[in-house]
Amino acid sequence: MSKPKKSVSRKTRKKTKGRSGPSLMSFVFSRLALILLTAMVGYVVYLDIAVRNKFEGTRWPLPAHVYTRPLEVYADLRLSPAQLMTELDGLGYRQSAAVSAPGTYIRSGSRVTVFARPFTFWDGPRDAIRFSVDFTGERVRRLELGSGSVLDLVRLEPQLAGSILPDQHEDRSLVDLETVPDTLIAGLLAVEDRNFYRHIGIDPRGIARAMWANVTAGRWVQGGSTLTQQLIKNFYLTSERTISRKLQEMIMALLLELHYDKDEILEAYLNEVYLGQTGNRAIHGFGLGSLFYFGRPLKELQLPELALLVGLIKGPSYYNPRVHPKRALQRRELVLTEMVEVNAVTEAEVRRARDLPLGITARGSMTASAYPAYLDFVRRQLSQDYREEDLRSEGLRIFTTLDPYLQRGVERAVTQRLATLERGRAMPSGTLEAAAVVVRSDSGEILALVGGRHARLAGFNRAADALRPIGSLIKPVVYLTALEDPSRYTLATLLDDAPLRVQQRGSPDWVPTNYDQQFHGRVLLIDALAHSYNVSTARLGMQLGVSRVIETFHRLGARREIPSFPSVLLGATSVSPVEVAQIYLTLANNGFRVPLRSIRSVLTQGQDPLARYPLSIEQVIEPAPMALLHFALQEVVRRGTARGLVQRFPAELELAGKTGTTDDFRDSWFAGYSGDYMAVVWVGRDDNTPTGLTGASGAMQVWADIMQQLDLHPLIAPRPDDLQEALIDRQSGGYADGACGDTMRLPFVAGSIPAPASCARTVSKRSDPVRKQNNIGGWFKRLFKNFNE
């Protein structure tokens, strides 16, 4: 026997023997231990990668925040002290006698002193500024700096009007650790994690203390989780409550602390923590929590407010101060007590804080749904330039044209007027619906947009999406087309309102009728528009050609393709109020087409300018026909279907407008404008049944309620040089003089003044000074051309 064999066999023998004894166990055990160890190490490495990836990547998809217009204050602005204070309240300013810090104001008599916060606008930052406004009645008389010197203009910050949320519906306003009040941090640590700065992610002492508290209380009062653990749970993990989850949480907490310092973790926590809910919008982070509950930025909050926010962490719904104020107060008390325990605040400070009320704002300030119809419209405009995922995650700052004061006024006008209309017609409350768009004429900026009578609900946006027959509101388009051809049509042209039958291939004959079921014979063009006669308009439109009218319709800014049917001439096409607004905006803007817009500029999350939407106009109507149409639409108000307005507005305003009533009184429309503003209103029923309202009795009333809230300037149409006035005989449309009975003064494009009426005696005096100025030669020829028309 050789030695090796012996040893091998001995070994083998030993081994064979060992497999059935302790050695087998230890072998298996060591193998398993190795596998387990490898698995654990692998698992920890996996967690480690997960922790770092998320912490260092884009941590949170940040919602886009949408702002109103900034209020600009200057001498002679129509603004009442109450209005200014409403704006300041909307910005979360506190009243304070001293006005010594940004975010405060005080009124004394007819003077309001304001300390405005600093703000970064599209064109750069504006420092905090302290100023006073002196009022005379409802106008600003004078602006003054804190030092006493005159201030020409001051721009307040815009209000946060809403958010465009990421898919998880989390809303946030990021804060930097440096800007967070120390008091908040002290309170947070006192209540949630006293050893935060000392532990390594998990805190055995904290757990022990919590257990003791639970045992002595006889129930569960405290967990022992550190802030780090809480952050892990909320940031990384789902809300399962299993032991394995807890273990995972602890390991990840340790790993987080390994890689990142306390300040980074704390800052992340401050921005992650869940603090409340409104609808499907989750409020995360103290930055937004402060705005949501108190309407003010975090750095302006005082001890009791900060204590309340800290208290909410444990149960934002349970302690919701708006729903359970008593619980919220008790919770705040507990936080204050704990803060005293750790000497974060003095007894005296706590006593003062205890006496103060909760201080919560009445409504969820800056709720995403404050102006849902307007926000919806903003999103549509944004989606043309930005992808949906960028809007929901990049934290863009959107500056809009929304005037919140006017918006609320328009909403009120709609609600109240609809109720009045319903009562007046014994309709059940809630039967009628409405939409309204209010626009600044020269820039196309949408100041207010109402999508329904229940403005707070994010429902059907009637302003943008309710498609209703445009009805008589299309008539100005027809008449404009005519007036652009002054050699054939003037305001004095006689139209025929006799019965009309239009044959259409493949369709029944079209037989339009007037609202009063009458036929009016020969009527002046201006009267046919002012009284909204259907038959004469239809006949005129057929003479012009439907396709020409459609061309004008598009030239005015409508994008919709419409089929070339005669019924289009009387507005059988369905459009939305916003589309109508675009068309009338071109008229209100003196023939300059300008796109409706709700956005002025966009900044990035870091306050860098990203995009601007500049003013861009296009002259699409010549001045002379535009002036004629203005005159005709003013006649609608002076003597036509909108004459009810003269009871509500002084005649000097020279308002222009058009009523619209569709078949069976299903839709009530009004579109009209002053020198500066244009508004469109629709009133009807969602189920499209008749309301019995005409344009004048329905929409026009709402329109008047809206316009009365604005500082209106008269409509002074630019008078081009080639425009002349002439006295016209209303019966025949001929040129008149004092010998004629029923006359009116009308404007005409030079050379289109009609032939004399038969009542005119002074035929030979046709060469009067007014006409001699222009076109000295040739009027004789044109005279005969008009005669033969």
Add this chain to the structure above:
Amino acid sequence: MNRRFFILLVLFLTGCATGMRTPGPYPQETPAPETQTAPAGPPAVVALLDDAERQARAGQYARAEEDLERALRIDPRNAGVWHRLARLRYAQGQYHQAIQLASKSNTLANDDRPLRARNWTLIADAHDRIGNPAKARAARDKAILD
């Protein structure tokens, strides 16, 4: 001596001609607008116009735009502000808009003949830049008539 004078004369005349026809990066008007026109509007508008001018001269056109649009919100019927916006667009190379905005200014200019003339001149220059010599000529005629 004569030749030098002749050269100087030619240079001078060339300068006169080109100075009118090809405005530089931000068209300088002769005489300067501040002395030519009456006060440009309420103090807030004047302040914004001044800042707009500063920004434009510094090449910060977007900021100048912002100022002018703010001025228009305060005083929308101020023909002078529309004219300034037209000039700004011209400086930005947006000639079509320059024409539109100058036309808009004209609809509001009423009896302000110097302003109307400046608008027509700007329109003419813009048409030149776009390559519409006939329209440019027509606009220049209007500038003279006004």
